[in-house]
Amino acid sequence: MAHRRCLHVLSRHAAALLSLKTPPTLPFSTSISLKGLTPFQHRSLISSTLGPTNWSHYRHFSSNKNDDEGEDVDEDEDEETADESYEGEEIGDTVPDLGREYTLEEKEAEAAEIGYKVLGPLRKSDRVFKKYEPAFAVVQIGSHQFKVSNGDSIFTERLKFCEVNDKLILNKVLLLGSQHQTIIGRPMVPDAAVHAVVEEHALDAKVIIFKKKRRKNYRRTKGHRQELTKLRIVDIQGIEKRVEVATAA
């Protein structure tokens, strides 16, 4: 990227130079194909042809470093995942995109990235809350992993694309276990799913972040409430849960 930008700037300089009145004595002809030269040769060429030059007119730096990258990337991408667009916008924008509208595909892609899939709202007719079954799974949501079983509740970071009383499928399952069998994933178990229901979206208790440097007259107090989602695990699929009747020993 820097290599390309270097050449770009230098080619612009060269174009500006060629339009100027160049001194009569030149060691090389001015019509030089730029592509054949490496940037080092090019730079040395320019410095050898001219003495001290006033570059101030011909410096067209882009206002944002990301503009160059943005222009190049925009040609290819359609609707990439939000991570790349965040990097491009963060430096330019001062306001975070709180009211950002996600398309359905973006939502699903981001949700799948974190490790869950929204099935839909819970209806009254669904009988999802079953009795406890002796099976567990190690599931990953975002960057945290939990060992879950039927009927457990889990507090995760706020899951963005689901409402309260929604059914979810957590698809990043790393380990499944029952009373007589364990299935270890490498790193994930394919075709395993953990069903969960969103119970609440709430704020954690306030933590006070207090900073002080003694004898330096520096004291700061900040309050922080983390946004959490409580999930109730409802079903684990991908392993046989039946307790086998032990044969007579």
Next chain:
Amino acid sequence: MALRGTWQLQKLIVGFCDWGGSSRGIRAFMESHLPAFKASNPQLEVVTELIRGQHPHLKGLYRNKNERVICVKNLTPEEIHLHATRLRNALGRKVVKLKTRHVTKHPSVQGTWSTALKF
């Protein structure tokens, strides 16, 4: 906020004043966002109450008889909508620091490990 499928917020009382300037936002909220909020939450009983000379608030009554009051003085209608949604999304439990992020009644499936266990 739904514990095993049942919504926990039973009643939302929207208290406002018709004269005070701090109630401007909530008066606008009652015109703009409240009907939509009511429609999307049919299980919720929303009551508007006139309290003259006092700052506006949102009071939420939960199934476990817990009451949460949020003062909404000098807020914009969008912020008030956010607070109302937060009340609806929460369970009525007391806001305390979490002990653990994983609450379970059956911690072990294959048996708890101990140093004396032989495989």
